[in-house]
Amino acid sequence: MISTASALAHPNIAFIKYWGNKDQDLRIPANSSLSMNLKELETRTRVSFDPSLAGDQLILNGIPEEGAALQRVSKMLNRIRNIVEFNTFASVESENNFPTGAGIASSASAFAALSCAASSAAGLSLSERELSRLARTGSGSASRSIPEGYVEWQAGTDHDSSYAYSIAGADHWDLVDLIALISKEHKETGSSLGHTMADKSPIQGARVKDANRRLEICRKALLERDFTVFADIVEQDCNLMHAVMMTSDPPLYYWLPGTLEVMRAVQIWRRQGLPVCYTIDAGPNVHLICPAKEADKVKRELGSFPGVKSILECTPGGPTHLLEPDFPGV
C-alpha cells in the first residue's frame, strides 16, 4: 500500500544567527537563535512510501537527484523509519517557488517540509515541538521553519531540549525582508560544512558566549516593535557570524563587493532616518529588513545599485503545515 502526504514550509531569515554546533550529528547548535518565516517563499514536498521501490528517490524541482542530496534525505527518512519500525522506501518530490542557485537557502524549508510530510506519510502524528526537533536533524535552521511567524530556537543541550517555538505570530509586526540578490561569480562553501568549521575561529567562543545577551535584546526589541534597537543588534549579530567565518582556518568569505556596497548604503540610509537594517546569511545576498510602510522607499533606493540583480519581497510567514489531500501540480 502506498502512503502519501504533502507539506508546505517557508524558509526563514535569522536575526540572531545559528553558526556552529555542539553536536554535529544531531545539529545541537552552539547558541540559540531567532528568525522570521518568509511567507512568499515556499517549498512544497510530497512523500510517498511505496513498497514497490528498491530505494529512496528524490526529485527536486522536476530533476531526479542522487548522491549527497539523496543521502541527506534518506538519512531523515531512516530516522522516521526507525521510529515507526518499517523498511519501506519513499519517493520524495519537492519544489521551490523561488529560483534555486539564487543564494536563497532552501535547506530550512526543504527539511521542514520533508519532516512534516514524511512523518505524516509514515503514520506519525507529531507535535510542533517534536516536528521541530526532527526537522533540526536534517538542517539546523529547519527547526525554525516549523512554528509560525517569529521563532526562537532554544539551543538546548540534547535532542530533547533543542527545538524552536513561536514567540510572536506573523501578524505581530509587519516587517518586510527585501532580499537583494547580488550577482555571484563563485561557488560557496555550503553551510553544513561551514558549521563544522566554526570552532576553527579564535572568536567563535566569544561569539557564542555573548549570544544570549544579543538574543535577549533582539527578542525584547521584536516584542516591543522597537526598530532602532532591533536594527543595531541584528547587524551586530550578522557581523559577528561573518567575523567568525572570515577568521576560520581556512577562512570563509561570503561577502562580495556588491554585498558590502549595500551594507554601507543601509548604514547611511538609517543614519539619515530611514528605518532599515541588513542581515546576511552564508552567501552574498543582503536581506534588508524594514517596516512594511518603508518597503517601497527602500526598493527605490536599492534599484540604483548595479550589483543588485533583483529583489525578492517577503513578509512574515506561517508555520509548516500539511497540504490536504495533495497539492496540485506535483
Added chain:
Amino acid sequence: MISTASALAHPNIAFIKYWGNKDQDLRIPANSSLSMNLKELETRTRVSFDPSLAGDQLILNGIPEEGAALQRVSKMLNRIRNIVEFNTFASVESENNFPTGAGIASSASAFAALSCAASSAAGLSLSERELSRLARTGSGSASRSIPEGYVEWQAGTDHDSSYAYSIAGADHWDLVDLIALISKEHKETGSSLGHTMADKSPIQGARVKDANRRLEICRKALLERDFTVFADIVEQDCNLMHAVMMTSDPPLYYWLPGTLEVMRAVQIWRRQGLPVCYTIDAGPNVHLICPAKEADKVKRELGSFPGVKSILECTPGGPTHLLEPDFPGV
C-alpha cells in the same frame, strides 16, 4: 638660545595588529604586535625650542596647524619638557613625502620623528628603547617605527615594559608592500578614537587572548622566511582586527567594495600559486605583501582593478634617526 634638531622616520605596516589599549593615556596596548618599516615613505621633522615663542607652533607639509593636531604635538613636547625641566616653546615643522589624505597612516612616522627630533633638541640622548617608549605615548604604532626593519612591540604592562625592538634587519627578507590606494568617499573614524572603542566589541577579548599565538606563528614564519605560513596568519590577524571594528558599538567599517574586491583577488592569486597576501589598516587601502621578485607580477594583476587609484611600492625600512645638521628644504 634656539635649540634645533631634525629627524627622519618611516611609517610601518603591521602584520600582527595593534587594536585597543590597556591604558589609553600611555597607550599600553592590549596585545603585542609586529610590523615592517616602509623605506620609501618618510616623515622629516625639525623641532626648534625657541625662547621667543609664546606657544608651540606646528607646520605640517607647509601649512600651519592648530587645534587637535597641535595639542597632540604639545602633549609630546610637554612630556619632554617635564623630563628636562624647562618651559621653552617649540616650533615643529614636519613633511611627509607621501600624499596626505591617501589613507597612509602618518601618525606612526610623525610621532617617531617628533620624539626623536624633540628629545634631541631638548638635549636628551635617549636609547632606542627609551625613544620607542616616548614615541608610543604620542601614537601607539610610532613605537614600532623607532627600531629598524622588522619590529616587535611587546605590549608590556606599564610605561617601562611597553616598547618595540627589531627582530630582524631590513635586509633579512626582501618583502615588498604594494599599497593599493582605494578610492575613498567618506571620512573615517581616526584610529586613536577607534582604539578606545575596541572593548565595545564582544570579541575583542578573544582576539587579544589569541594574539600571542598569532604573534609567535608570524615571528617564526618571518624569521624562517616561510611565506605560506606568514600569509595565512597575516590575513587572519587582519580579519580579526576588522571583525572587532565591525562588531564594536557603534560599529566601525573601513572596508570599501574596492577593498573587498582586492582581498578576494589576492586569495585567488595565492591559491593559483602566486605568493601574495593582504593586510589592511584602519582605512580602505589594501597592503599586498609579497616577495620582491613577485612584485611586478602583482602590480600587473592589480593594474586591472578600476577601484585601485594607484599603487605605492615599499621595501623594508631602517630606524628613525637624526638628520645632521639639518635636513635641507625645511
